[in-house]
Amino acid sequence: MTDPLSESAIPASQHRLLTAWKALSAHDRPKLAAEVAEVDFELLARLWTQAQTAQSTETVAARMARAGVPRQLVRLSDPDRQSAAPLGEGLLREGRVGVILVAGGQGTRLGFDQPKGLYPISPVRGATLFALFGEQIRELVRRFGRPIPWFVMTSEATHEETVAAFAAENHFGLPSDDVYFFRQGRLPALDRATGEVLLSGPDALALSPDGHGGLIKALQDAGLLEVMATRGLTTLFYHQVDNPLVRIADPTTLGLHVRHRAEVTTKVVAKLNAAEKVGLLADLDGRTEVIEYSDFPAELARETLPDGSLRFWAGNTAIHVFEREFLVRLASGAQELPYHRAIKKIPFWDGTRLVEPDSENALKFERFIFDSLPAANVALVVETDRDDEFTPLKNATGDFSPDHVRRALSARARTWLRDASVSVPDEGAIEIDVRLALSSSDLHGAAIEISSRAGGWWVTGRRP
Numbered sequence: 001m002t003d004p005l006s007e008s009a010i011p012a013s014q015h016r017l018l019t020a021w022k023a024l025s026a027h028d029r030p031k032l033a034a035e036v037a038e039v040d041f042e043l044l045a046r047l048w049t050q051a052q053t054a055q056s057t058e059t060v061a062a063r064m065a066r067a068g069v070p071r072q073l074v075r076l077s078d079p080d081r082q083s084a085a086p087l088g089e090g091l092l093r094e095g096r097v098g099v100i101l102v103a104g105g106q107g108t109r110l111g112f113d114q115p116k117g118l119y120p121i122s123p124v125r126g127a128t129l130f131a132l133f134g135e136q137i138r139e140l141v142r143r144f145g146r147p148i149p150w151f152v153m154t155s156e157a158t159h160e161e162t163v164a165a166f167a168a169e170n171h172f173g174l175p176s177d178d179v180y181f182f183r184q185g186r187l188p189a190l191d192r193a194t195g196e197v198l199l200s201g202p203d204a205l206a207l208s209p210d211g212h213g214g215l216i217k218a219l220q221d222a223g224l225l226e227v228m229a230t231r232g233l234t235t236l237f238y239h240q241v242d243n244p245l246v247r248i249a250d251p252t253t254l255g256l257h258v259r260h261r262a263e264v265t266t267k268v269v270a271k272l273n274a275a276e277k278v279g280l281l282a283d284l285d286g287r288t289e290v291i292e293y294s295d296f297p298a299e300l301a302r303e304t305l306p307d308g309s310l311r312f313w314a315g316n317t318a319i320h321v322f323e324r325e326f327l328v329r330l331a332s333g334a335q336e337l338p339y340h341r342a343i344k345k346i347p348f349w350d351g352t353r354l355v356e357p358d359s360e361n362a363l364k365f366e367r368f369i370f371d372s373l374p375a376a377n378v379a380l381v382v383e384t385d386r387d388d389e390f391t392p393l394k395n396a397t398g399d400f401s402p403d404h405v406r407r408a409l410s411a412r413a414r415t416w417l418r419d420a421s422v423s424v425p426d427e428g429a430i431e432i433d434v435r436l437a438l439s440s441s442d443l444h445g446a447a448i449e450i451s452s453r454a455g456g457w458w459v460t461g462r463r464p
Contacts, residue, residue, distance in 0.1 A: 070381040071283050092146065093145065095147060096234045097237060099249060100237065101152045103158065103162060104155030106157055117241045121409075136248045139434050142435075149180065149233065152181050185214040185221075192360065240318045243317070262376070263322070265380040317389070342364045388415075416432065446463045
């Protein structure tokens with residue numbers, strides 16, 4: 001028996017998919033039917049057409065040549081930031097802040113076959129990424145006396161395991177009603193030559209996550225933009241799962257966001273060098289944008305100022321603050337985020353077997369949340385200290401590996417303690433209890449205890 005949901009939903013131009021559908025028995029069709037029901041074939045047709053008329057490298061380079069320093073920029077040395085914290089604290093005390101965590105990735109590049117958020121990363125306790133984030137939110141709730149709802153975006157690959165892990169850990173001390181899970185969307189890969197969707201098996205599409213820019217649609221589809229409104233949230237702190245140094249909902253950043261009446265605020269760090277593979281914040285045609293490093297001409301990336309520093313220095317940390325109303329406006333479709341294409345080598349089902357292609361055979365499409373910046377009435381850029389807030393976990397070895405990240409966490413703890421005139425052991429891993437300090441300033445005047453633990457040093461105590 002034909003399933004009208006699927007066959008009627010498949011355009012006639014999708015010959016490979018129609019053939020696969022007709023070859024399946026009624027018993028074997030439900031899985032493919034469910035995946036087909038997710039697909040917006042009109043969107044795919046538009047993306048395919050756009051891919052055939054992609055912007056040339058020369059045009060990109062010419063546009064990048066007009067780039068300048070972001071217009072709304074707060075540097076580390078700016079005195080404006082010193083008095084902003086009370087404004088951010090006010091938001092937290094009024095219960096107007098929520099946190100968005102993008103956690104759809106797996107730890108494949110780390111040789112870890114679970115959601116990346118379950119990777120044990122803290123230098124002394126071996127606490128997971130999820131635990132480090134949850135503990136920060138719990139401490140903020142304790143200090144400011146109001147709930148901070150936590151919105152966790154998963155993917156098909158990570159959802160069930162993530163939800164189970166949070167439940168097993170009692171949601172890291174947070175009420176379960178304050179933690180919301182929602183799935184990232186997916187898009188099928190297209191055959192590079194024909195524009196037809198690829199299959200990964202006789203009853204399955206070759207689906208991939210639609211990028212962190214899919215957040216907005218995912219929130220809308222899950223009804224969470226309405227939940228945010230009902231709960232009185234006006235401001236959302238956003239970060240990704242791979243950066244354990246992130247200081248969640250820190251009052252200074254929230255306060256600067258409020259003071260400048262920003263719709264989106266982005267934290268940046270000074271690039272390590274011209275070749276570092278990180279997106280750049282810049283002004284383009286009067287709007288602040290994030291420019292992917294792959295789109296930025298190498299000669300421009302190497303340009304320096306008279307003092308020898310890079311002209312384009314502001315590296316994207318993927319830490320943002322959004323106004324909820326801005327996300328609602330984007331979700332309405334009034335200002336849609338663009339899709340980016342990637343040419344990939346993707347195995348595909350040819351009707352009888354799974355084929356491993358010799359060359360790039362497919363187009364994948366995804367959206368990036370940073371593409372929302374040009375749509376904002378005010379897009380604020382706030383510089384932060386890399387050593388204090390940004391060392392993402394990316395690779396199994398070398399830079400941004402677990403060893404690198406653990407060293408960075410220990411180094412930050414030592415810096416905080418020494419800034420507070422606390423004598424610290426020179427050797428060994430060191431970790432500070434989040435109940436004692438969320439920032440360096442929390443340690444000033446505190447009664448501090450340092451004890452040996454698991455081959456390192458565990459710091460606890462009591463704040464004044």
